[in-house]
Amino acid sequence: xxxxxxxIRQYVNTTRALSTSIVAHLENGVVRGTAELRPxxxxxxxxxxxxxxxxxxRRGLGTxxxxxxIGEAQDQRVxxxxxxxxxxxxxxxxxxxKFTTDMTLDDMDVVGQxxxxxxxxxxxxxxxxxxxxxxxxxxxxx
Ligand SMILES: CC(C)(COP(=O)(O)OP(=O)(O)OC[C@H]1O[C@@H](n2cnc3c(N)ncnc32)[C@H](O)[C@@H]1OP(=O)(O)O)[C@@H](O)C(=O)NCCC(=O)NCCS
Numbered sequence: 001x002x003x004x005x006x007x008i009r010q011y012v013n014t015t016r017a018l019s020t021s022i023v024a025h026l027e028n029g030v031v032r033g034t035a036e037l038r039p040x041x042x043x044x045x046x047x048x049x050x051x052x053x054x055x056x057x058r059r060g061l062g063t064x065x066x067x068x069x070i071g072e073a074q075d076q077r078v079x080x081x082x083x084x085x086x087x088x089x090x091x092x093x094x095x096x097x098k099f100t101t102d103m104t105l106d107d108m109d110v111v112g113q114x115x116x117x118x119x120x121x122x123x124x125x126x127x128x129x130x131x132x133x134x135x136x137x138x139x140x141x142x
Contacts, residue, residue, distance in 0.1 A: 019043075021076070023068045025052075025061055033061045035069035037078070046078045048114075050092070062095045070099070073116035081114040 003011070015022065018038055025033040033052035040047055048069055052061045073081055085092040087110050096103060096112055103112035 021069075021072050023065055023072060025056075025065060032056045033065055035065035037069050037072055037076070037081075039076075039078070040082070043076065044078060045080045045082060046073055046076075047082050047084075048073075049083075050095070057091070062091070063098060066095060066099060070114060070116050078116055081116055082111070083113070084109050084111045086110075 014020075015036075020039075021037045023035045023037075024031045033056055034050070036049045038047045038049070039045070048066070050062055050065055050069075052065070070081065083096065084106075085096075087105060087108055089110075093103075093110060096110075096114075100112055100114045102114070103110050
């Protein structure tokens with residue numbers, strides 16, 4: 001599904017209004033995957049969301065993006081990363097399991113948390129052979 005200009009403008013406005021940080025993977029100037037960190041509860045707790053374009057999945061991109069957004073959370077002194085996804089989302093379940101065992105079922109969702117102050121497990125430290133560009137956007141741009 002292609003995002004139109006209106007959608008992108010709204011997305012950027014929401015991102016800025018909620019002080020969201022984004023780590024993005026770009027190839028030839030095109031974003032192919034993102035991880036977002038959205039502060040909650042006075043910036044000590046933050047929610048994450050990840051997205052990798054279908055043809056780029058299952059190559060380790062999600063793992064690297066999650067590792068990097070945890071690094072961003074560490075830099076921002078976030079104490080708790082919170083996430084939620086549909087219980088049937090096996091990809092996210094497998095990805096999250098590389099970083100935490102703290103996951104529970106809440107109705108149709110899995111909710112989990114990651115302590116960014118803990119070391120990222122070695123299984124999540126796969127080097128990437130791809131050309132990575134780190135882009136952090138935040139509400140403090142201007
Ligand atoms: C979840 C998502 C970000 C994973 O991205 P990815 O680049 O494919 O992730 P990785 O290649 O780093 O895979 C990490 C682990 O996830 C699991 N995984 C990924 N795809 C999977 C699939 N199709 N089925 C089962 N497990 C899968 C595996 O455990 C994998 O580790 P492995 O390759 O060592 O077996 C991607 O599938 C996505 O964008 N999905 C749609 C958006 C979404 O659901 N976001 C989550 C809501 S926050």
